[in-house]
Amino acid sequence: EAAVTQSPRNKVAVTGGKVTLSCNQTNNHNNMYWYRQDTGHGLRLIHYSYGAGSTEKGDIPDGYKASRPSQENFSLILELATPSQTSVYFCASGDHDRANTEVFFGKGTRLTVV
Template sequence: EAAVTQSPRNKVAVTGGKVTLSCNQTNNHNNMYWYRQDTGHGLRLIHYSYGAGSTEKGDIPDGYKASRPSQENFSLILELATPSQTSVYFCASGEGLGGKDTQYFGPGTRLLVL
């Protein structure tokens, strides 16, 4: 079973502040993803990565940056947090097996921006 961990699990931030969400996976998966989940919108892809040093924009990248410094770690950065970014954020990893790839999700981070 793939192991994906996220930190912090809960975060309260102020508007305009910088927030960094971290994700670590221990199964040497090539692909990693950041999603946000909001009621009525399901899962929406923010950024993803195919390996260390690579980041790609997903469907809703505005206001977010991503960093993949190593195979294991993938961070999501909110440079200037806004209340609209209040959400639950999930990190996921996948082996990169093409279309058949299963994504393994972390436990999620609840972010509240005041």
């Protein structure tokens, strides 16, 4: 099965601080995604990437940046963390073709901003 690894798994940050969440996939997938999961909202797409060097805004990009320095790595950056960004963050990867667009998720990062 496809492997997507997130780090850290848990993080406590202070308001106004910078936070970087990392994601690595070893499956040579072109597409990578960052989602956040909150009670009552399900999973919502923050940023995504077509491949190395590309980042695109998802549905809720405000307050977040993303970086895709290589095929394997996709980071989510909170330059000035706020308590409203307390959430569980999931990274995912997948390949896209018209026959199969299965997506694989990491185990998640629980972020608490105090």
